[in-house]
Amino acid sequence: xxxxxxxxxxxxxxxxxxxxxxxxxxxxxxxxxxxxxxxxxxxxxxxxxxxxxxxxxxxxxxxxxxxxxxxxxxxxxxxxxxxxxxxxxxxxxxxxxxxxxxxxxxxxxxxxxx
Amino acid sequence: xxxxxxxxxxxxxxxxxxxxxxxxxxxxxxxxxxxxxxxxxxxxxxxxxxxxxxxxxxxxxxxxxxxxxxxxxxxxxxxxxxxxxxxxxxxxxxxxxxxxxxxxxxxxxxxxxxxxxxxxxxxxxxxxxxxxxxxxxxxxxxxxxxxxxxxxxxxxxxxxxxxxxxxxxxxxxxxxxxxxxxxxxxxxxxxxxxxxxxxxxxx
Numbered sequence: 001x002x003x004x005x006x007x008x009x010x011x012x013x014x015x016x017x018x019x020x021x022x023x024x025x026x027x028x029x030x031x032x033x034x035x036x037x038x039x040x041x042x043x044x045x046x047x048x049x050x051x052x053x054x055x056x057x058x059x060x061x062x063x064x065x066x067x068x069x070x071x072x073x074x075x076x077x078x079x080x081x082x083x084x085x086x087x088x089x090x091x092x093x094x095x096x097x098x099x100x101x102x103x104x105x106x107x108x109x110x111x112x113x114x
Numbered sequence: 115x116x117x118x119x120x121x122x123x124x125x126x127x128x129x130x131x132x133x134x135x136x137x138x139x140x141x142x143x144x145x146x147x148x149x150x151x152x153x154x155x156x157x158x159x160x161x162x163x164x165x166x167x168x169x170x171x172x173x174x175x176x177x178x179x180x181x182x183x184x185x186x187x188x189x190x191x192x193x194x195x196x197x198x199x200x201x202x203x204x205x206x207x208x209x210x211x212x213x214x215x216x217x218x219x220x221x222x223x224x225x226x227x228x229x230x231x232x233x234x235x236x237x238x239x240x241x242x243x244x245x246x247x248x249x250x251x252x253x254x255x256x257x258x259x260x261x262x263x264x265x266x267x268x269x270x271x272x273x274x275x276x277x278x279x280x281x282x283x284x285x286x287x288x289x290x291x292x293x294x295x296x297x298x299x300x301x302x303x304x305x306x307x308x309x310x311x312x313x314x315x316x317x
Contacts, residue, residue, distance in 0.1 A: 013252055013266060017314050046247035069247030070233040071315065072222035072291050080311035089249055089266065108317055 007113045010097065012090035014110035015071040016079035020063040024101045026094060027051070036060045041105060043097045047075035056082065063105045065093045065112060079107075087112060121171040122201055127293075127305030134286055136303040139165075139209045144202040147193045154192065157204060158185050165210040166191055168200035181210050209302055219271050220295040223280070224312055227288050229263070230255050230280060231315070236270050238295050240304060255280065271296075289313060 025040040027033060030050040033042065041063035044051070052075060055061050061084060069075055069088035079086035085107030087093075097103065097112070104113040120126055131138045142157050144150050158164065163184055168177040177200065180191060192202050221234035222243065234251040235243045242248040251271065254264035260277050275296065283292050289312045293304040 070249035
C-alpha cells in the first residue's frame with residue numbers, strides 16, 4: 001500500500017472512467033492536438049470548445065488531464081462520449097507533469113500514477 | 115408550439131424546469147411573430163429591458179442573444195431572428211446573469227441513481243463552468259440521506275442551503291444535469307439537460 005501511494009503523482013476529479021498508460025503531451029494551443037500522431041495523454045489547462053473539436057477528429061488522444069474543470073463540464077461529457085479516460089480539476093497538472101513522461105491515469109478514481 | 119419541441123435543446127431544458135415546478139425567471143417562447151405578437155406585447159409592457167436568447171432545431175448553429183435588450187428594440191430583433199429560423203426565449207431581465215456579481219453561487223447538479231454530484235462556482239454566468247471549467251467546489255452526496263460523501267475544493271455554499279436545493283430536485287430522474295444560481299435574495303433554475311454519458315459514472 002505504501003509503495004502504491006508513493007507512485008501517485010496527481011489527484012483530481014475522475015471525469016471519464018477508464019485506465020490508460022501513455023506519454024504526456026503538454027498542450028497549450030488547440031492546433032497542437034492535430035500534430036499528435038502516436039497514442040498520448042494530453043495535459044492542458046482546460047479543454048474549451050476549440051480543443052474539443054480537434055480531439056473528436058484525432059484518434060491518438062488516449063487520455064486527458066486538465067488543471068481546471070469537473071465532471072459536468074462540456075469537456076467531460078465529450079470525453080465520456082469518446083470513451084477517453086479523463087482527470088479534471090487537478091490544479092497543477094501542467095506544472096507537475098512533464099513532456100514525454102510515462103504515466104498511468106485512472107479516470108474513475110481521478111488519480112495519475114508515475 | 116412546434117411539435118418537434120425536443121429538437122430545441124435550450125427550450126426543452128427550460129420546459130423541464132417548469133415541469134418540475136422549480137423557480138425560473140418569467141419566461142415566454144416565441145415561435146411565430148405574427149401569431150404571438152399580442153403575447154409578446156403583453157410581456158414587453160412595463161419592462162425597461164428584456165433578455166432575448168434564441169434556439170434553433172438541433173442547436174448546431176451559433177444562437178444570437180441580447181441579455182439586456184431595451185424594450186423599444188426588442189420586437190425588431192425578435193422578428194429578425196424568427197425570420198432567420200430561430201425560436202426565441204424571452205426572459206424578464208432582472209435576474210439574468212451579466213457576470214458582474216460575485217455575491218452569488220452558480221452550479222450544476224448531476225443526478226445519478228444513488229448519488230448526486232454537485233459542482234459549484236462563485237459568481238455567474240454558468241457558462242464559465244460549463245465551457246471554461248471554472249469549478250470552485252465539488253461535492254458528492256448520498257441521494258437518500260443527502261449526506262456528504264466526498265468533497266473537493268473551497269467551501270462556497272452552506273450545507274443547509276445546498277440541502278434545501280437538493281430537496282427541491284429529489285424527484286428528477288437520473289442522468290440529468292440541473293443548472294441553477296443562488297443569490298442572497300433569490301434562487302433560480304436555468305435548465306435541466308440530459309447527460310446519457312453519466313451512466314458511466316455509476317461505478
